[in-house]
Amino acid sequence: xxxxxxxxxxxxEITPESVYVNRxxxxxxAAAGAAGFALGPSALYGAExxxxxxxxFARLQSELDEPLNxxxxxxxxxxxxxxxxxxxxxxxxxGDFQPEPWTVSIGGECNKPGEYHLEDLxxxxxxxxxxxxxxxxxxxxxxxxWYGFQLSSLINRVEPTGNARYIRFETVVRPEExxxxxxxILNWPYVEGLRMDEAMHPLTILATGVYGMDLPNQNGAxxxxxxxxxxxxKGVKSIVRIDFVQDMPLNxxxxxxxxxxxxxxxxxxxxxxPRWSQARERRLPSLFKNFDTMMFNGYTEQVQSLYAGxxxxxxx
Amino acid sequence: xxxxxxxxxxxxxxWVAALSPAAWLTRGVVQGELGPNPIxxxxxxxxxxxxxxxxxxxTVTPFRRATGWNPVIKLRRPLGLFAFFYAVxxxxxxxxxxxxxxxxxxxxxxxxxxxxxxxxxxxxVLIPLAVTSTRGWxxxxxRKWATLHKGAYLATALAVVHYFWVVKAxxxxxxxxxxxxxxxxxxxxxxxxxGRRSSRSVGxxxxxxxxxxxxRVG
Numbered sequence: 205x206x207x208x209x210x211x212x213x214x215x216x217e218i219t220p221e222s223v224y225v226n227r228x229x230x231x232x233x234a235a236a237g238a239a240g241f242a243l244g245p246s247a248l249y250g251a252e253x254x255x256x257x258x259x260x261f262a263r264l265q266s267e268l269d270e271p272l273n274x275x276x277x278x279x280x281x282x283x284x285x286x287x288x289x290x291x292x293x294x295x296x297x298x299g300d301f302q303p304e305p306w307t308v309s310i311g312g313e314c315n316k317p318g319e320y321h322l323e324d325l326x327x328x329x330x331x332x333x334x335x336x337x338x339x340x341x342x343x344x345x346x347x348x349x350w351y352g353f354q355l356s357s358l359i360n361r362v363e364p365t366g367n368a369r370y371i372r373f374e375t376v377v378r379p380e381e382x383x384x385x386x387x388x389i390l391n392w393p394y395v396e397g398l399r400m401d402e403a404m405h406p407l408t409i410l411a412t413g414v415y416g417m418d419l420p421n422q423n424g425a426x427x428x429x430x431x432x433x434x435x436x437x438k439g440v441k442s443i444v445r446i447d448f449v450q451d452m453p454l455n456x457x458x459x460x461x462x463x464x465x466x467x468x469x470x471x472x473x474x475x476x477x478p479r480w481s482q483a484r485e486r487r488l489p490s491l492f493k494n495f496d497t498m499m500f501n502g503y504t505e506q507v508q509s510l511y512a513g514x515x516x517x518x519x520x
Numbered sequence: 521x522x523x524x525x526x527x528x529x530x531x532x533x534x535w536v537a538a539l540s541p542a543a544w545l546t547r548g549v550v551q552g553e554l555g556p557n558p559i560x561x562x563x564x565x566x567x568x569x570x571x572x573x574x575x576x577x578x579t580v581t582p583f584r585r586a587t588g589w590n591p592v593i594k595l596r597r598p599l600g601l602f603a604f605f606y607a608v609x610x611x612x613x614x615x616x617x618x619x620x621x622x623x624x625x626x627x628x629x630x631x632x633x634x635x636x637x638x639x640x641x642x643x644x645v646l647i648p649l650a651v652t653s654t655r656g657w658x659x660x661x662x663r664k665w666a667t668l669h670k671g672a673y674l675a676t677a678l679a680v681v682h683y684f685w686v687v688k689a690x691x692x693x694x695x696x697x698x699x700x701x702x703x704x705x706x707x708x709x710x711x712x713x714x715g716r717r718s719s720r721s722v723g724x725x726x727x728x729x730x731x732x733x734x735x736r737v738g
Contacts, residue, residue, distance in 0.1 A: 276556070280556065281556040281557055285690075289690045291560065342688075344557060387692075390689055460689060476632070478633070480633060481625075481628070481629065486559070488557050491558065491559050491617050492617050493559075493617060493619075
C-alpha cells in the first residue's frame with residue numbers, strides 16, 4: 205500500500221502552511237483544559253509495544269495540556285464488535301484480517317461513482333497528524349494522534365449532486381476474518397452516517413493511521429472515520445462503501461436501540477444516556493471517572509454553528 | 521473418607537475456587553496487566569463472580585436432594601458469603617472509582633438509572649442474608665430464617681436483570697444465567713408453594729432448614 209509517510213521533520217515543513225496552521229489550532233482545541241503534563245517517549249509506547257513511534261510525537265506530547273494516550277492504550281482497548289465485544293478482543297482476534305489490497309465502493313448521489321483503490325484515494329489528499337479527544341458513549345475517553353486526511357477532500361473529488369443530503373458508510377463484512385461477525389450481535393454490516401455539512405467540516409477526517417503509522421487492524425484498518433465532537437461509535441471502521449443519499453441513514457446503534465443511541469450522537473454532558481450519566485468520563489488511563497465531559501467534546505467553537513436552532517436534547 | 525475429611529476437602533476446594541477470581545484480579549492490578557481501563561475489568565469480573573456464586577449457592581440444596589449426598593450442604597453458607605464478598609467488592613469499586621465517593625452522584629444514579637436501581641436492590645437484599653448467616657441468628661430467627669433466606673432467589677433475579685440491562689448488545693451470557701435461575705426456581709417451586717409446611721410436618725423437605733453447620737432449625 206502506497207501511503208505517503210512523512211520523514212521525521214515537523215509537519216509544518218511537509219504540509220501546506222494553511223493546513224499546518226489549522227492543525228495547530230486543532231491541537232490547541234484538543235489541549236484546552238488540564239494542566240501541562242509532559243511525558244517522555246517511553247510513556248508513549250505502552251508496556252508491551254515494540255513499535256517505533258516517530259520521535260515527533262515526543263515533541264508533540266510536550267506541547268499538549270492533555271497528554272496523549274500511549275500507543276498501547278490506543279491499540280489494546282477498542283470497541284470493534286466485528287472482532288468481539290470485550291475491549292481486548294479486537295487486539296487479540298484481528299490477526300487474520302487482511303487490510304490490503306483494499307477498495308472502496310463510492311456511489312449514490314455523486315458524479316464520479318466507482319470502485320476506488322485505496323492507493324488511488326490517498327494519492328490526491330494530504331495526510332497529516334490530527335490530535336483529537338475520543339469520547340466513547342460508555343463514558344471513557346482518550347487523546348489520540350490520528351493520521352489521515354479531511355473527508356471533505358474525498359467528497360469534493362467525487363462531486364456529490366444537489367440531492368446528496370447525507371453520507372452513509374459501511375464496514376466490510378468478512379466473518380471468516382472477523383470472528384465477531386459470526387454471531388448476530390449487531391446487524392452486519394456496521395452502518396454509520398453524517399449530514400453533508402458535518403461530513404464537510406474540516407475537523408472530520410478519514411484516518412489511515414495512528415501515531416504516524418498504519419492503522420492496526422483493531423483500530424479499523426485501513427480506513428476509518430473520525431468525528432471528534434461525536435461519540436466514538438460514529439467512527440465507522442474498515443470502510444468499504446460510501447454512498448451519498450437523500451434520507452438520513454439508519455446507523456447500526458440507532459437500529460439496535462433507538463432509545464439509547466441516536467443519529468447525531470454529539471457529545472453532550474447535559475443529555476444522559478438512559479443507563480448512565482454523560483456528565484463525567486474516565487480519561488484513561490485514570491482510574492477515576494472524574495473528568496468533566498465537555499459540550500461537543502471540547503469542539504464547541506468549531507462545530508456549534510452546524511446545530512444552530514436545533515434542540516440538542518431532542519436530536520440525540 | 522470420613523464425613524469430616526470429605527467436608528474439609530470440599531471446603532478447601534471451595535476456598536481455592538472462590539478466591540481465584542480475586543487472586544487473578546489482584547495479580548493483574550499489581551502487574552499492570554488489566555489494560556488501560558482496569559476498573560472496567562474489576563467491575564465486570566467482581567459482578568459476574570458474585571452472580572455466578574449466587575447461582576451456585578442456589579444449586580446446593582437441589583443437588584443434595586437429587587443425590588442424597590449430605591456433606592455438600594456445608595458449602596452453602598461459605599458460597600453465599602463469597603458471593604456477598606464479591607458483591608461488596610463490586611459495589612465498592614463502583615462507589616470509589618465511578619462515583620468518586622460522591623453521595624450526590626450515587627443517589628442520582630440510583631434514582632435515575634434503572635439498572636443501577638435494581639443492582640442496588642440486589643445488594644441491599646443480600647446484606648441481611650449475610651448478617652443472619654451465623655449460627656446465632658439461625659437460632660434466634662427460628663422458622664423465619666428459612667423464609668428470609670429465600671431472599672437469595674430474589675437477589676439473584678435482580679442481579680440477572682441488572683446484568684442484562686448493562687450489556688449493550690451481546691445478551692447471550694445474561695440470558696444463559698437467567699435460564700439457569702429459571703431452572704433452579706422451577707426445581708424449587710414446591711418450596712414456595714402454600715401447603716408446604718404441612719408436608720414438612722411429616723418429615724419432607726426438612727433439610728432446607730438445616731444450616732451450614734448442620735444445626736436443625738424450627
